[in-house]
Structures are given as C-alpha cells and as structure tokens.
C-alpha cells in the first residue's frame with residue numbers, strides 16, 4: 001500500500017480510501033463502472049493525494065476504470081469550483097451520470113488558448129458552435145463541461161466554461177478507450193463561469209500530478225508480472241532470474257518505480273499543501289514527466305523479459321504497453337511540460 005510505504009505523504013483518510021480502491025473491481029460499460037465507483041464511495045470528494053492513491057490501484061487493475069474515474073473528476077471539478085451546479089455534481093458523484101471534459105479541438109491541442117468553439121447568447125442561455133475531439137467518455141457522456149469563446153463586449157474575447165446536457169458524440173477509435181468527438185451546432189448550453197480558462201487550468205493542475213500515479217500503478221503491475229515470470233521461466237537450465245543481465249534489468253525497473261512514485265507523490269502533496277493562489281505547475285510537470293516516461297520504459301522492459309508471451313494479444317504486459325502510451329500525451333505532453341521545467345531555469349525559454 002502506498003499509504004504504508006510512504007506514510008509521510010498521507011493521513012488516515014487516504015489509507016481508508018486506498019483500502020477501498022485496492023479491493024475495487026469493475027467491468028462493463030463506462031456507466032456501469034462509474035456506478036460501481038460511486039457505490040464503493042470512490043467518487044466522494046477528496047484531495048489530490050486521494051485521487052492519486054485511487055488511480056494507482058485502479059490503473060494497476062484496469063486502465064479503462066481508471067479513466068472512467070478521473071474523467072468524472074475532470075468533468076465536475078470546474079462545476080464544483082464555479083459553484084451553483086449542485087444537482088449536476090450530486091448526480092455525477094452518485095454515479096447516475098457521466099460528465100465529460102471538453103477542451104481539446106482539432107486546431108487547439110497543446111495550445112488550448114487557440115480554441116475556436118464559439119458561444120453566443122440565446123434567450124436565457126447560450127448556444128455553442130464548434131468541434132471538440134479526443135474527449136474521453138464522450139460516447140457515454142450524459143453531460144459535458146465545455147470551454148468556448150464568448151464575446152462579452154470587452155476588448156478581449158473571453159474563454160468561458162459551459163455545461164451541455166446530452167451532448168451527441170461520434171466515437172473515435174482509440175484502442176482501450178472510450179473517446180469521441182462533439183460537433184456542436186447551435187447546441188444549447190448553460191454558462192458555468194466567465195473565467196473558463198482559469199477553471200480549465202485549475203482542473204488540469206489538480207489532475208495532472210495524478211496521471212503520474214496512474215502510470216506508476218500500471219508500471220507496478222508490469223513489474224509484478226515480470227518478477228513472477230523471470231522466477232519461473234527456465235532457459236539454459238536455469239530460471240531467467242538467475243541471469244545477471246536479467247537481474248540488472250529488474251533492478252533498473254525497481255529504481256525507476258521508486259523515483260517515479262516519489263516524484264509524482266511529491267507533486268500531489270505539494271498541490272494539496274500549496275497556499276491559496278500558489279501555483280505548483282513546476283512540481284506537477286516534474287512528477288508527470290518523470291513517472292510517465294519511467295512507466296513507459298518499465299513496461300517496455302516487462303514486454304522484453306516476457307519474450308514472445310509479452311506480445312501475445314491477451315497478455316497483461318502487451319495491454320499495459322498499449323495503455324501507458326497516451327499518458328505521455330494527454331494533460332500536457334512530455335515535450336510541452338519540459339518547456340515548463342526549462343522555463344524555470346533558463347532565460348528566454
């Protein structure tokens with residue numbers, strides 16, 4: 001358990017949550033998984049470390065349930081922060097509805113400020129026109145929190161946050177995920193906040209360090225599978241574990257697991273203990289990049305040490321190899337986060 005192993009990062013509430021997450025299993029549709037998470041109490045409000053320990057265990061068992069979990073947080077956190085959407089948040093936390101987070105557009109990925117979806121006032125509400133793509137859980141979403149431009153009459157156009165009920169989605173084929181695209185055309189929406197960009201960044205700042213823990217949960221699973229395999233698989237008259245090169249590779253995996261887990265947990269702890277208005281983007285970038293890049297290498301080694309079994313379609317490590325890849329892209333691609341890290345130290349970057 002992370003809370004036993006790194007007790008200085010955690011309190012009793014984290015330990016209780018971790019025990020629940022460790023025992024939790026879900027299958028079926030995104031709705032069924034979200035309902036299961038709610039039934040176990042895992043959608044109750046928590047801090048960043050609470051999200052992180054939950055993600056570690058969910059991702060260790062099954063990447064799709066981890067995504068179902070964190071997307072509920074991404075979708076509802078802007079509503080919780082803005083206030084006034086208690087009914088929607090209650091519904092989501094009770095597992096009765098799936099809420100997506102719609103920020104990315106075809107011409108606004110890493111550069112979110114370039115988003116072009118337009119909002120216009122219409123009677124008491126608003127209408128949205130534009131495209132959002134690569135939206136997790138979109139095909140299953142009952143609601144979506146969406147970011148769009150709004151002309152408020154001030155010299156600078158505002159990026160505001162809206163809530164769309166029952167958004168229609170076109171599924172996108174991304175292996176192991178439920179992803180889709182929203183094509184909004186005069187789609188009715190409710191205003192959540194005029195400070196949409198701030199809400200989007202605050203949501204990402206909260207969730208980004210937890211991506212590192214999800215990555216470490218997957219990497220730990222790959223490590224566990226590998227230790228089991230090299231201890232039992234015999235070649236050249238001995239277990240693979242007896243070979244110095246294999247021992248060195250397993251030691252490298254353990255080193256990276258420790259470094260990735262510690263840096264990602266540190267980023268979560270910093271976010272939870274930061275003062276009001278204090279930014280923790282640097283620690284968050286360090287934690288996400290260190291952990292997700294390490295996880296990719298650990299899982300690659302796991303596949304290698306499994307030999308042919310490692311690329312069999314139904315093998316655990318093959319699935320992890322596929323599932324880990326997007327974590328180095330979404331919520332801040334490694335290369336983009338490296339510019340944040342370098343920017344702390346270098347003039348002109």
Ligand SMILES: Cc1cc2nc3c(=O)[nH]c(=O)nc-3n(C[C@H](O)[C@H](O)[C@H](O)COP(=O)(O)OP(=O)(O)OC[C@H]3O[C@@H](n4cnc5c(N)ncnc54)[C@H](O)[C@@H]3O)c2cc1C
Nearest residue numbers: 101102103104109110134135136326329330331333335336
């Ligand atoms: C599985 C998955 C789930 C997702 N879920 C959601 C979701 O729920 N909601 C949502 O809004 N979005 C979601 N996204 C979208 C995700 O946030 C974007 O894919 C991500 O922000 C990158 O944008 P892009 O794909 O347009 O890549 P681009 O912005 O085109 O970047 C491509 C690559 O160029 C490089 N690059 C870009 N900018 C820089 C820079 N400044 N410096 C150095 N290198 C750079 C990086 O290597 C980057 O990976 C999801 C994506 C995936 C893959």
